[in-house]
Amino acid sequence: MSARTPSRAQRVAAAIEDGILAGRTAVGASLGRRTDLIEAHGVSPTVMNETLRILRDRGLVEVRPGPGGGVFVIGSPPQVRLGALDLWFSPGTQDPLGLFEARNHLEELLTTVALDRAGPEDLRDMEWAVEEMRAAREPRAFLEANMRLHLAxxxxxxxxxxxxxxxxxxxxxxxxxxxxxxLPGHDEMYTHNIEVHAQIVAAIRDRDREALTKLGALHREDLVRATDPSRSPSSP
Incomplete structure (x- = not known):
């Protein structure tokens, strides 16, 4: 899937989220008035309106009118954006983005070796996990099935x-x-990710190294949220 270049409003929204995650602004605190944010980020009122719409839609801020009003933080952003999934972790979790990057690097190596060594029982486990991904009706179940596939x-x-x-x-x-x-509106990315995993299993079954190499590139692309790559795990 081709990556889309994030809009100016999406980049500003990501920067504001990064500030909240870094602890510079706690939940309940004010980010300032709309005019303050326009000046701080050097954008037009139109861009800031779109930025605030994005943040409101994500349940992260609210705009309060009148004296004492402004833009207030009402929720914490996800620590990791994994393709179409947003992930939050318990307080004190050590570098969840780094853990996902370690996972990605290990997957690259282990998948390449599995191409030569996987047996019939391994392939059955992989195929069952793909079917669980297809059958998942909520994001956490989908992620669990994805983890089971890569564990297999x-x-x-x-x-x-x-x-x-x-x-x-x-x-x-x-x-x-x-x-x-x-993430709302990303069903196509979700479906594409399932098909890429199904084809990875097929490539392992067929010992097709060329296909696996191409699918590995698609898999890496699926992991990155084009509109906020800074919180998507990097890959080899």
């Missing part, structure tokens, strides 16, 4: 030290995950 691939590589490390990273993510939401 990791085990199929038959490198216990690496697969054990991968399982440990996934366990930390699972245990600290507080909330998962699908």
């Amino acid at each position: 691939i990791a085990r199929a590589a038959r490198i216990p030290v690496l697969s054990g490390t991968y399982e440990a990273v996934v366990a930390i993510l699972r245990n600290s995950l507080a909330r998962v939401e699908l």
Whole structure:
């Protein structure tokens, strides 16, 4: 899928969210008046109106009129944006974005090795996980099925030290995950991600290294939210 260049309003919204995540503005605090934000970010009133609409739609701010009014923070933004999914983690979780990046790097290596070593039972586990992804009716169930698929691939590589490390990273993510939401209007990205995973399993089954290489590039692209890449995990 081709990445879209984020609009100016989307970039400003991402910058404001980053400030909230960094603790510069707590939930309940004021970001200032609309005119203050226009000046601080060097944008037009039209761009700021769109920025505030984006942040309101995400449940992060509200605009209060009158004396003492302004733009107030009412919710915390997600720490990680994984394609079409927004993810929140428990307070104190050590660098969830870094954990996802470690997961991505391990997946790249383990998937390449699994191409040569996966047996019939491994492939059944992978195919079941893909079907669970298709059947998932809420974002957390989808993410769980995705993790089960990649765990099956990791085990199929038959490198216990690496697969054990991968399982440990996934366990930390699972245990600290507080909330998962699908970004509205991104159903196409969601569906595309399922098909890419199904084709990865098919490439492993067919020992098709060329196809797996191409699918790996698509998989990496799916992980990045084009409108806010700073909170999407990087890949090899």
